Amino acid sequence: MVDQASQNCGELKNFIEIHELSDRNSDVYFRSLVSITTEANNIRNQEMKVRISFDNYGSYGQVVFVEDRIDPYLYPTVFEAKFLYMQHIDDEYLLIKGNHTRNAKIGEYSVKITPLGRCDE
Secondary structure, eight states, X not given: OOOHHHXXXXXXXXXXXXXXXXXXXXXXXEEEEEEXXXXXXXXXEEEEEEEEEOOSXXXXXXXXXXXXXXXXXXXXXXXXXXXXXXXXXXXXXEEEEEEETTOTTTEEEEEEEEEEEETTO
Protein backbone atom coordinates (compact mmCIF):
# COMPACT_ATOMS: atom_id res chain seq x y z
CA MET A 1 0.00 0.00 0.00
CA VAL A 2 1.34 3.45 -0.96
CA ASP A 3 1.22 6.17 1.68
CA GLN A 4 -0.24 9.62 0.90
CA ALA A 5 3.17 11.37 0.79
CA SER A 6 4.55 8.90 -1.77
CA GLN A 7 1.37 9.17 -3.83
CA ASN A 8 1.61 12.98 -3.76
CA CYS A 9 5.24 12.79 -4.89
CA GLY A 10 4.20 10.60 -7.83
CA GLU A 11 1.41 13.01 -8.75
CA LEU A 12 3.85 15.95 -8.71
CA LYS A 13 6.38 14.11 -10.88
CA ASN A 14 3.63 13.09 -13.32
CA PHE A 15 2.40 16.72 -13.48
CA ILE A 16 5.94 17.94 -14.27
CA GLU A 17 6.53 15.27 -16.92
CA ILE A 18 3.16 15.49 -18.72
CA HIS A 19 3.36 19.29 -18.99
CA GLU A 20 7.11 19.30 -19.78
CA LEU A 21 7.84 21.80 -17.02
CA SER A 22 11.51 20.95 -16.37
CA ASP A 23 14.16 22.92 -18.21
CA ARG A 24 17.51 21.48 -19.31
CA ASN A 25 18.88 22.00 -15.77
CA SER A 26 15.92 20.13 -14.22
CA ASP A 27 14.57 23.38 -12.74
CA VAL A 28 10.79 23.45 -12.50
CA TYR A 29 9.74 27.09 -12.72
CA PHE A 30 6.63 27.87 -14.76
CA ARG A 31 3.76 30.25 -15.45
CA SER A 32 0.29 29.11 -14.48
CA LEU A 33 -3.30 30.07 -13.85
CA VAL A 34 -4.07 29.65 -10.15
CA SER A 35 -7.36 29.48 -8.30
CA ILE A 36 -7.39 29.36 -4.49
CA THR A 37 -10.41 28.90 -2.25
CA THR A 38 -10.01 29.31 1.53
CA GLU A 39 -12.46 29.57 4.41
CA ALA A 40 -12.87 33.33 3.88
CA ASN A 41 -11.32 34.31 0.54
CA ASN A 42 -10.78 33.21 -3.04
CA ILE A 43 -8.71 33.98 -6.11
CA ARG A 44 -9.88 32.91 -9.57
CA ASN A 45 -7.56 32.24 -12.53
CA GLN A 46 -4.78 34.62 -11.54
CA GLU A 47 -1.56 34.23 -13.53
CA MET A 48 1.35 33.35 -11.24
CA LYS A 49 4.84 31.93 -11.37
CA VAL A 50 5.24 28.61 -9.58
CA ARG A 51 8.32 26.62 -8.56
CA ILE A 52 8.41 22.92 -7.72
CA SER A 53 11.47 21.46 -6.02
CA PHE A 54 12.65 18.22 -4.51
CA ASP A 55 15.78 19.83 -3.04
CA ASN A 56 15.61 19.04 0.66
CA TYR A 57 16.82 15.70 2.00
CA GLY A 58 13.90 13.28 2.09
CA SER A 59 11.65 15.75 0.28
CA TYR A 60 8.52 14.42 -1.39
CA GLY A 61 8.27 17.73 -3.23
CA GLN A 62 7.39 21.31 -2.51
CA VAL A 63 5.23 23.69 -4.54
CA VAL A 64 5.81 27.41 -3.99
CA PHE A 65 4.06 30.47 -5.44
CA VAL A 66 6.78 32.89 -6.50
CA GLU A 67 4.61 35.98 -6.15
CA ASP A 68 4.67 39.01 -3.92
CA ARG A 69 1.07 39.93 -4.74
CA ILE A 70 -0.43 37.21 -2.53
CA ASP A 71 -0.99 37.98 1.14
CA PRO A 72 0.38 34.93 3.03
CA TYR A 73 -1.94 35.77 5.93
CA LEU A 74 -4.97 35.20 3.68
CA TYR A 75 -3.72 32.47 1.30
CA PRO A 76 -1.36 29.51 1.51
CA THR A 77 1.79 29.99 -0.60
CA VAL A 78 3.98 26.94 0.17
CA PHE A 79 2.76 23.36 -0.18
CA GLU A 80 4.66 20.31 1.09
CA ALA A 81 3.69 17.05 -0.60
CA LYS A 82 4.54 15.19 2.59
CA PHE A 83 1.64 16.74 4.48
CA LEU A 84 -1.10 17.60 1.96
CA TYR A 85 -3.33 16.00 -0.66
CA MET A 86 -2.12 16.49 -4.25
CA GLN A 87 -3.58 15.07 -7.44
CA HIS A 88 -2.92 15.66 -11.13
CA ILE A 89 -6.46 15.84 -12.53
CA ASP A 90 -7.20 14.65 -16.08
CA ASP A 91 -3.66 15.61 -17.22
CA GLU A 92 -4.84 19.24 -17.00
CA TYR A 93 -4.12 20.74 -13.58
CA LEU A 94 -2.69 20.05 -10.14
CA LEU A 95 -5.19 20.04 -7.28
CA ILE A 96 -3.89 20.65 -3.76
CA LYS A 97 -6.08 20.40 -0.66
CA GLY A 98 -5.15 21.08 2.92
CA ASN A 99 -6.02 22.66 6.23
CA HIS A 100 -3.97 25.54 7.60
CA THR A 101 -4.18 24.78 11.32
CA ARG A 102 -2.22 27.88 12.39
CA ASN A 103 -4.37 30.43 10.54
CA ALA A 104 -8.16 30.31 10.81
CA LYS A 105 -8.46 32.95 8.05
CA ILE A 106 -7.12 30.32 5.67
CA GLY A 107 -8.50 27.16 7.32
CA GLU A 108 -9.43 24.45 4.83
CA TYR A 109 -8.31 25.32 1.33
CA SER A 110 -8.24 24.09 -2.24
CA VAL A 111 -5.73 25.17 -4.90
CA LYS A 112 -5.93 24.56 -8.64
CA ILE A 113 -2.74 25.10 -10.69
CA THR A 114 -3.10 25.01 -14.49
CA PRO A 115 0.29 25.29 -16.23
CA LEU A 116 0.81 27.76 -19.09
CA GLY A 117 4.46 26.95 -19.86
CA ARG A 118 7.98 27.10 -18.49
CA CYS A 119 9.31 30.52 -17.53
CA ASP A 120 12.18 30.11 -20.01
CA GLU A 121 9.76 29.84 -22.96
